[in-house]
Amino acid sequence: MTGARRDCLLNVLLIGLLFFLLHVAEQQLDAYSIRILSLVAVNAILAVSLNLIYGFTGMFSLGHAGFMAIGAYVCALLILSPAQKESMWILEEIQPWLAHLSAPQLFAGLFSDPDMARQLGFLCAVSLGGLAAALCGIVIALPVLRLGGDYLGIATLGFAEIIRVLIVNAASLTNGSLGIKGIPQYATLWWNYGWLLFTLYVIVTLLRSSTGAAFKAVRDDEIAARVMGVNTFYHRVLSFTIGAFFAGVGGALTAALISTIDPKMFNFMLTFNVLMIVVAGGLGSITGSVIGSVVITVMLELLRPVDSFAPGTRMVLFSLLLLGIILFRRKGLMGTREFSWHILFRPRRQQ
């Protein structure tokens, strides 16, 4: 039990260190670097949620962009001010009930401090974005999760496209193809890393519990899992829904980070980017997903100057890099291994 206490202490220290570094970053770094740091966190949330679905429960899902879109739109609609909505909806008149709905303003009636109201409103908006995505996750899961393998991939890909088309056409809700601009940039470094920690905490504790073992059992051998009394369909739906929730949260944070969203943004390339991080980091490794999102997000930015040489060089170099990872580390950077304090401490004990 002393081991558990040591790990707990070390986790607290690590989170303290992270907060300290975030504080330093906020003071010292320019807006561009801070934005990259934020993107790392958002990508990590997305990668971990896809890894839960694909790496740990074995469901090849290509619907992440769809869940992100739902999260992003729900969040954006909740944090825009009524004035912004009125001026932005040109294609169609905005739905009257939606025009005056604003989470920060709702809280402004309850709290005298306007900043407090804004932050609480944002927390609500992101949570509701996640919940809306989770709800859609259940709806799509019930018919589609009876499929397996590549078929599931195709069905979820189709689902993501349906969401996109719905967003384009429901112009009175979403402003259609024009998208939404000027979303308040509430997604600060603190919010992004706060949500990342929450995501990691929930998914890691879940995976370490017996439910997590059941997910892995379903992934490894569905028939044996059923014989062992695991309701495989229920667990696939559960894992898919939790993954969808955090994908929605990631989408919501993206909206409040880059302040402009439109339906074109949530195409297959977005899912592909997340999938790339998960595979490069290691299917079935949360540590891998986090490392993968750091490496790939930073790499994509560092390679930006190369594009001045000839447009598109960045993606060529990047593809070569990915090829290298897949050729030399077929199971990704981490395989299915995870970081643990135990591994750090083991060599010292043996000496």
Next chain:
Amino acid sequence: MSAASERVHMRESLHAAPSLRLELDAATMRFGGITAVSALDMAIPRGLIAGLIGPNGAGKTTVFNMITGFYTPSSGAIRFNGRAITGLAPHRICKYGIARTFQNIRLFSGLSALQNVMIGSYLRRKSSWWMAPLQLPLVRREAKASFEQAMHLLERLDLADVADQPATALPYGAQRRLEIARALATQPQLLLLDEPAAGMNPQESAELMDLIRGIREDFDLTILLIEHDMKVVMGVCAHIWVLEYGMCIAEGSPDAIRGNPAVIKAYLGEEYDANAQD
């Protein structure tokens, strides 16, 4: 049939055969035009070690798949402890108390030996998934109990020292024992073993026979096994059913089966008869 009359029916069947663990009542399984199992009747009393034998393709594993809910019988009924389980989902049937092993070993490859066995206690859990992130005491209690039960089973099956190894890295014989340990972790009353001695040498099969008898006593089990190794079948089974082309051609004690001409014919073919008469 109304719910009330079904209940009466169930009570009657309970009264009729209080000590019967498993009953197959004209269980039939058809795939298109092929009848894999045809009107099979079986009655296995509590505590019995029974055998199901027959040439390859006779439909033995199909019987297991019907009992465990992977196939819904085309007609006929299956009762467990007097309760109809025909057509229930596999995880429900497992919860009622039927566990099985597989002919081609099916362990969870991404999990350690210990985790494989711990999955077995999952279906008896009272906690729900959302309690894990909240670290509720119930979750910890159950995790501890599950760990202890799994370690106990691993010790019983001589696997304690490989508990932390990946399940599929174990030697073949150990993997077979691990499958049994995993099945026992679901706390079954009826254990179905599909060719437990396959690929074992004579010494290993002798140990397996001791093991089967031992766990029957220790865990108060009823066991039905499919096996090709006649030494094992004749050594542990008190009652044997013989299938050929999906039909039961004989049943009875090992001695009766050994001398049954229909069984000899099924296994050795017509030639044997012809030679014997020469």
